[in-house]
Amino acid sequence: MILKINNLVKRYKDVLAVDNASISIAEGEIYGLLGPNGAGKTTLISTILGLTKYDEGSIEIFGKDLKKNEYEIKKEIGIVPQDLAIYLDLTAYENVEYFGRLYGLRGNLLKERIEEALNFTGLWDRRKDVPKKFSGGMKRRLNIACAVMHHPKLIIMDEPTVGIDPQSRNLILDSVVKLNKMGSTIIYTSHYMEEVEAICSNITIIDHGRVIAKGTKEELKSMISFEERLAIDISSVNFNLVDGLKKVIGVKECSLNGNKLLIISEKNANNLSRIIDVILKMDVEIKGLNIEKPTLEGVFLTLTGRSLRD
């Protein structure tokens, strides 16, 4: 395991920010930490980085106790914080160079890594510009270039796509996948479930400082996929249709709302072709069909009764 958090507790006076959390992350993963604002993601990350002291539990990184090996461990971690950590008066190139020197890189290796980091964040052509002239998304990308240019074993990204344009967002998501392929394990925190769904292999969902669910995307979704929902737009209303569809094996419920049929079937009913057959035999045309799949947002909603978004 690259990171092992056991029964971690962190209190800020009366606020229990992390409540007995246990998380294990294997090498090579893009691991998603998903939770709404205030769930405790940032606190969890600062304890992993040794920036915030915790009250109970333990943290092991690269198989070593964090408290006893903090300096050695931190050298191998790259952090992309929520707040920008770049120098607005230095050029993009000088910013990455500055961090490279801090990590102890010199000479040709330093030059290679600067070029690599600026290229894969899409900023090489803007290397001579100062970030004062950059958009929010470009500044965020420069932040990433600075944080990862030393090829750390573990990269922690704290909501790197909040409030930025879609082009920068896509570039950042692509660069996360590239960094992972280049050998880094990545912890990615977000409250955008579609991002976590797109890039993460394993996910922990936290709420009010507690781990409320963890597993692969499929495992999490199967927690709520005890039924399958199908919405069908039809050309004309035929009331015999609902009765006919209710007789199809596996159909639990069928209702008609205007020209839209909603059919709920048991999980793995495999009855789509039978359903279509029944509709077409009644001379009703199918205008559209949508199989509603379970989402991580749905998992969160089912477990907490609330949406992930503010």
Ligand SMILES: Nc1ncnc2c1ncn2[C@@H]1O[C@H](COP(=O)(O)OP(=O)(O)OP(=O)(O)O)[C@@H](O)[C@H]1O
């Ligand atoms: N320094 C602090 N002092 C007191 N309370 C704090 C402090 N930092 C965080 N908290 C509280 O701890 C809880 C967890 O906050 P945290 O910032 O870790 O959540 P988060 O999931 O990262 O949210 P966000 O996405 O908004 O950053 C919140 O209730 C927050 O108000």
